[in-house]
Amino acid sequence: MQSICAIEGVKAAGIKEGKYGLALIEAEGTAAAAFTMNKASAAPIILMRERMKKGYLTATITNSGCANALTGKQGISDAMEMAVIAGEYLGVEPETVGVASTGVISRYLNLPLIRDQCSRISPTLTHSADAEITAARAIMTTDLTEKHALVERDGFVIGGICKGSGMIAPNMGTMLGYVYTDAEISQQDLQGALKSAVRRSFNRVVVDGDTSTNDVVFLTATGAAGKVPKDEFARALEECCTILGKQIAKDGEGATKMIEVVVRNALTEDDADLIARTIVGSPLVKTAVYGEDPNWGRIVAAAGRSGAEIDPEIVSCWIANRNIRAQVCDRGTIAADLSQAKAALSGGEVRIELDLALGKEHATAWGCDLTEKYVEINGKYTT
Amino acid sequence: MQSICAIEGVKAAGIKEGKYGLALIEAEGTAAAAFTMNKASAAPIILMRERMKKGYLTATITNSGCANALTGKQGISDAMEMAVIAGEYLGVEPETVGVASTGVISRYLNLPLIRDQCSRISPTLTHSADAEITAARAIMTTDLTEKHALVERDGFVIGGICKGSGMIAPNMGTMLGYVYTDAEISQQDLQGALKSAVRRSFNRVVVDGDTSTNDVVFLTATGAAGKVPKDEFARALEECCTILGKQIAKDGEGATKMIEVVVRNALTEDDADLIARTIVGSPLVKTAVYGEDPNWGRIVAAAGRSGAEIDPEIVSCWIANRNIRAQVCDRGTIAADLSQAKAALSGGEVRIELDLALGKEHATAWGCDLTEKYVEINGKYTT
Structure with a gap:
């Protein structure tokens, strides 16, 4: 296991068919998120800014190929429908599902395709080395490599996957990231640690100076490993995010160095x-x-x-x-x-x-x- | 005449030998300037920020091929020496000579070459269509085209040349520009009109977002045409600077559109x-x-x-x-x-x-x- 499935209880699945991919990640816990500062935020960002106020996630659903950005009211309703689809197949409340999209801006989602892909991959959800790879691949667009990170500390672990290659500029998130830990930590401390880690990792990765409409990092703490020292957790989280961020830089569109x-x-x-x-x-x-x-x-x-x-x-x-x-x-x-x-x-x-x-x-x-x-x-x- | 030599009394000369060029422009009058906001300003910029406080120029000397930027105290003394060289050959006070450089950063000037080129071109200084072309060509680096503008109004004219192709981003000047007018106008009004025109013209040209260390626009008013309405002058100046700025955009490094x-x-x-x-x-x-x-x-x-x-x-x-x-x-x-x-x-x-x-x-x-x-x-x- 090299990233999210190193955390007990995290299950993943993914599929990529041509330009269109879908990833499901299941894991219940206290959750925090960091979002793009772009004022033309995509529909899933607008939706999740509201829904993440609860500080709790059971799963995430992410499609690649279409960003569901600049899609107005229909975009919001489509993003909500993605959460409903995931909720149906995973048996969880749609309001507790994180939604993200990445791909071409100013196109509407193909919901029948997303439902179809979800129906096919939800039975394959597993806690395995293959599963985290499949999920990491499903969210890639112009990325050439999948991106994993795992930081192990005495008593807890933090693992994450992310995608990002172009439209990368430092302003909160700047990519899609999914980070999990078995540490038990309050929502407030989780959000604080994420904000600080993102500032010193993802927000310091620049590929082209264009801040995306769709950036988001989700962080979920299952709590299975019990309470951990707050500062040690924050340092480990920054290390995990830095490992992921450097992979985005290395995989910048067209990069040779x-x-x-x-x-x-x-x-x-x-x-x-x-x-x-x-x-x-x-x-x-x-x-x-x-x-x-x-x-x-x-x-x-x-x-x-x-x-x-x-x-x-x-x-x-x-x-x-x-x-x-x-x-x-x-x-x-x-x-x-x-x-x-x-x-x-x-x-x-x-x-x-x-x-x-x-x-x-x-x-x-x-x-x-x-x-x-x-x-x-x-x-x-x-x- | 398509630019600066359309103004009575303006004489120009230039030479370009491989990467190294030199331009001289002679014209006496009330003067204003706009400079780069880059904190790593080149030596000639540091020098001219001080000397332009007098609001008066008799000539400018410009070399291309070496920017005389990040050259410390030697750079300042070299820039002063360029003014001395021009003063000698033109018979004017060095303190009244505008100095500018463009080219590679972090190299020292080749003063013997500049003196040699100056000695050869100063006898060719003329008020002619050829002269303005030679000067415009002498200041080019990666530019593919020379850049001229001429705006004629009832009672006065404004003409300018400029260079610029890369390291172009909006922050005062963003290139080298030399604008002349026969209008009679106070130094304060001249500086005000230039600031406003630069904001709406050169500062709105972006090639690559990299603000140069060497940007400067010199504006000299000979006064030969007598007093002109301030607002009309400001509008005509903005038009002249916009014509020049658009030529920089069009000639952006590698541009096809x-x-x-x-x-x-x-x-x-x-x-x-x-x-x-x-x-x-x-x-x-x-x-x-x-x-x-x-x-x-x-x-x-x-x-x-x-x-x-x-x-x-x-x-x-x-x-x-x-x-x-x-x-x-x-x-x-x-x-x-x-x-x-x-x-x-x-x-x-x-x-x-x-x-x-x-x-x-x-x-x-x-x-x-x-x-x-x-x-x-x-x-x-x-x-």
Whole structure:
């Protein structure tokens, strides 16, 4: 078991037929959620913002292929119908079913197909390694890899799956995520831990700066493992979400390299966060990394336009990978070992480090390079 | 004459040798400027922010190929030296010379080359159609076309040249621009008119969302035509800057289509502005336009994440060109004539219209599609 089915009592099932997939996950417990901040929120988001106030879930149903976004009143009624369908086949109250959709915006759902797929997969719901894989695959759209995470601690475990590849920008969620734990934890603490973890994980993943209409992360605690220390749980949850978030960055549409940006010694964490996300989202930084071009001026230029406090006269900058750490700027002075910096860009994972020398706060963000393939994928996604 | 040399007394000269160019423009008068908001401002920007407080210019000197950005104290002294060189050859005070640079960031200037090029072109300074073309070409980097504008009014004219193709995002200037007029106008009114015109023209051009370290627009009024009505001047200046800005959008790195986004009936002009710029800067909108894919959900999704006030339930949207205007969304309801919308995307200029139905304010922004060519250009710009 590598993710959600490592938690006792979690059952999953999934199906993917061409562009159209359906995933069911069954698990009862205290629940929390984080949603997209996009004002053009999809129908399932609008519905779940209301329904998650209860802080309790028995299951989730998710379709891929159609986002049920910008679909007005019919969209809301369709999202409610998805919960009814799941409730029927799982024998649970529709109001306790989490609903999510991902895919093309501005299309209505094909409810007969969803009902048909649900009827076929609900008998296959199991607590198994296969089941979590099938569910993770069912929710993929342009994703090339399924995404799992499992964090084990003394006395409890947290496991999650997610999807996300394009329309990825940091603003609550930025993808679909399903996280489960056997820890017993109050709804308030669960929501608090999720908010904090999302801020430092999913919200720091940028593929293209386009915040989705459909982002949501569901977190359900079954309580089977009993009470756990709140802070330890929060740290483990952040680790789980970070593992998932980095997989989204790595699987960014068209990506050939994952980029990690570490900003140190900022005045505030918000500043560090803003600079890290601006750098990792900059098309010019992303294309330079793709071209293995150590054009580090673009890194500092992106930091400069971020809106955060920065003094270019005292900034230091490194381009690194697992083996090489090349300093290109030393407290505002060009210190470019460009051949070493170029070598550091040659692998599949690149780390950019910026020391602002202003304060003591830090942040890390993740993204990927920008390639011709991203253009190709998104130039013909609906057709 | 198609731009700056249409103004009496303006002389220009330029040279472009491989990646390295130099332009001189001579014209004496009351002057104003708008600068990049990037905190990692280039040395010439730092210098000119100070020197433009006098509100007076006799000439400008601009090099292309090296941005003189992130170059610390040496960069400032190099920028001052550029003014000294121009002063020597033109016989004017260095403190009255506008200095600008564009090109690769984090490299020091080649001052011997700049002095050599200046010595060769200063004897060729003329008031002629050829001269303005040579100057416009000398400042190009990844630009494919030179950019001119001329606005003639009863009693006065305004002419300008500019460069800009990549690292283009709306935040004051976002390119190099040189605008001249024979109108007589106070420094305060000149600065006010420039600020307002830049806001509605250059600042609404987005190529890639990366705000440059080097953006500046210089505006010089020779006064030869005598006093002119302030409001009429402001309108004519906005028109001149818009003509130039649209040329930057059209010549965006790798662009095959210009995109114009018109947002109507917003609560405030700031909201309309923010939505128009977010749409025209969205990688997903840009790639959809490139692929001629009428995936209008991405348009409303971009508006939704802009941060501006929007109610997706009452939004209307059109995709249009000169001949076709296809409505794809009617007050929140899918109204997609997708074949017509696809046809509207087939030409070299595309217009996206959004009616928010919330207020009475409007804004227009300009950009271009995102293509494999953009990735190619920026994956190997320094090497």
